[in-house]
Amino acid sequence: MATPTGTGTAPAPATLDDVLGSACRARAGAVAVRCGDDVLTYGDLHDRVRATAHHWASCGLTPHGTVGLLWENTSACVVAFLAAARLGACLIPLEPGTPRPRLAALRTEVAGPLFVAAHEARLRALDGDGEQDPFDACVPLPVDAADDAPAPRGRPEHGRQPGGGEPPAGASPDAPFLVQYTSGSTGEPKAAVHTQRNLVNGGDIYTRVYGITEDDRILTAVPLLHSFGMVAGLVTALRAGAQLVLLGRFTPARLLGALAEHACTVLVAAPMAYDLTTRTAAGSRCPSPPGALRLCLSSGAALPPAVAHRARARLGLDVQQVYGCTEAGVIAAQHPGDGAGADRGVGRPVPGVRVRIVDDRGQEVPEGEEGALLVRTPAMFTHYLGHPEATRRALHGGWYATGDVARLGPRGHLHLVGRKDSFINVGGKKVNPLEVEQVLLAHPSVAEAVVWGEETGETGQRVRATVVARAPLPATELTSHCRARLLPHQVPTAVDFVPVLPKNSMGKIRRAAVRGQAPRQAPDRTAGPARPGTPPG
Known part of the structure; x- marks a missing residue:
């Protein structure tokens, strides 16, 4: 069997540019990134990254600068990410629809020049108010990775490289590189700073744990701007010399089509994607499992047992859950060799x-x-x-x-x-919200549930639940369901019914937002059916 690129007697790569260079030397003609009709070989990717780095350096971007990348799952954004890594600039991955006020706030958070890189349509959307850009330059990404680098907007004069030669790679493996915001699911997002060595090490872990090689085709159906997609998908593919397959914007039909058309061997997706995709597969005329698929990975939130069961039936494989976080990367992972069952944690x-x-x-x-x-x-x-x-x-x-x-x-x-800071103090007794949520989700009319502690204004808290229902559901029925299965202090004293829960682009529930949006008046007593969830971008 082939081995991951860069392993053996040669020194292990320490920067992302080292990883790309190693893969290019070994497999220049092999496909590196595929996104629809846009296909880049490792040789193409290598050349495009250097051309983009040279262009940005000529516009004034240095290792002291920062790139805010409005990151979509496209080949051009992969090139932009690796170009910033080659230059040694810091990179902030941002949601594609990040508004101008958020970009203006970044200007106060980072030192040195701030470039904003995005597809042209995203930059046009930022131009609506006619105000002066709060950053040093806007860099439109090519329509596809084969286009010439477009001219920047803004004020790119400072730091211009003399002459036309390619600037040297400025990356240090242990210098700050990635400024990645946490999900904010339990509170205010914070920016965790990573080095390039951190990311390369993360890719190494995935290649070793799951035996990823140059023969694999990794379909990444989660946003690359988040830690799971970036490392388990992009960096791992580069480290192994494998092919990275991107959908652009996720839809279940695109995912199922790509699995079959490109004979993908590894699927990297969030629970919401597995949920929506397996529901689509269940209603299709040809629900047979994809023949080449050997590994399904899930992270970003807990995988509901019902979704795991459907995925096993429709994809032919058990989904392996990966536990990690923005700060530490991958921490623990399930493996196909461990078998199935709840004892795997x-x-x-x-x-x-x-x-x-x-x-x-x-x-x-x-x-x-x-x-x-x-x-x-x-x-x-x-x-x-x-x-x-x-x-x-x-x-x-x-x-x-x-x-x-x-x-x-x-x-x-x-x-x-559970989360240590999410335990609810009810009269001195601790309530784990995850236990209560599991009981709520066991009710056949409950689609989603979040349990949290509401301050009583005295010395403790009360248990409050926010629920998305599949069908009309009286709160009294749900409370009775909980009383039969929980201790008295664990039973929610208030239930809010909502049509949809706030989530990030990975499909992870933003618990702090649920608490903040709870009504001050008496909660609803009966729920209607839920609206369909929003798929990850």
């Missing part, structure tokens, strides 16, 4: 990752007992940008405090219990 800690389960005093607890999860990983962030106090709270002697409560099983599998 979220998988075993991956190679190179160490975990500790500790009590409130920082002492390790015995196997099987619950405690706070600390991790140490070669893919871990260095600090939060502009938040030194949050950095000090998160990092303890090289260990990252995840904020999760967990336990280790007898076979070394990691089991997540």
Whole structure:
């Protein structure tokens, strides 16, 4: 079997440009990125990255500058990401629809020149108010990766490279490179800073755990701007010399079509994508599993058992859950060799990752007992940008405090219990919201549920639930369902029915937004059917 590119006796790559160079030397004519009709070989990708880096350097972008990339799942955005890495500039991955006020806020958060790179249509959408750009230059991306580099907008005069020669690669493997905002699912997003070595190490982990090689075709159906898509999809494909297959914008039909047309061997997707896709497959005339597919990975949120069951039936494989976070990358992962069953938890800690389960005093607890999860990983962030106090709270002697409560099983599998800061204090008794959510989701009319603690104005909290229902559902029926299955202090004292829950582009519920949008008046007593969810971009 082929081995991942760059392994063996040669020194392991330390920067993303090293990874690309290694893959290009080994497989220049092989397909690197495929997005619809836009196909780049490793030789093409290598040349386009250098041409783009040269163009940006001539416009004034230096290792002291920052690129805010309005990142869509296209070949041109892959080129832009790697061009910033080659120059050694910092890169901030941003949602494609990021508005001008958010870009203006970035100007106050970063030092040095700020370039905004995006497809032309996105930049035109920013031009509506006629105000002066809050950044140093706007760089339109080519319509496809074979087009000439377009001229920048803005004020690109400073730092212009003399002459027409290619600027040297300015990347240091351990310098700040990626400024990645956390999901904000449990609170205000923070910007975690990663080095290029962090990302390369993360790609190495995936290639080793799942045996990714140059023979694989990795269909990435999650946004590359998020950690899971970026590392499990893009960086892992580059590290192995494999083919990265992109959908552009996700739809279930596109995913199913790409799996078959390109004989994809690995699928990287979020639970919402598996949910929508397997529902589509169930209604299709040809629901047979894709023949080449050998591995399905899921991350971003817990995979509901019902979705996992449907995926197994329609795709012919068990979906392997990956547990990680923006700050630490991949922490634990399920593996096909482990079999199925709930005792797998979220998988075993991956190679190179160490975990500790500790009590409130920082002492390790015995196997099987619950405690706070600390991790140490070669893919871990260095600090939060502009938040030194949050950095000090998160990092303890090289260990990252995840904020999760967990336990280790007898076979070394990691089991997540909940978020430490999300436990609800009801009269001195602690309520794990995940336990209550599982009971709510067991009701046949409940599609989604979030449980949270509402301050009572006295000394404690009360349990409150926000629910999306599949069919008309009286709150009294749901409360009775909970009373029969929970202790009295765990039963929600208020239920809010909503048509849809706020989510990020990975399909992860934004719990802080749920709490913030809860009505102040008495909650609804009866729900109507839910609206369809929004698929990830």
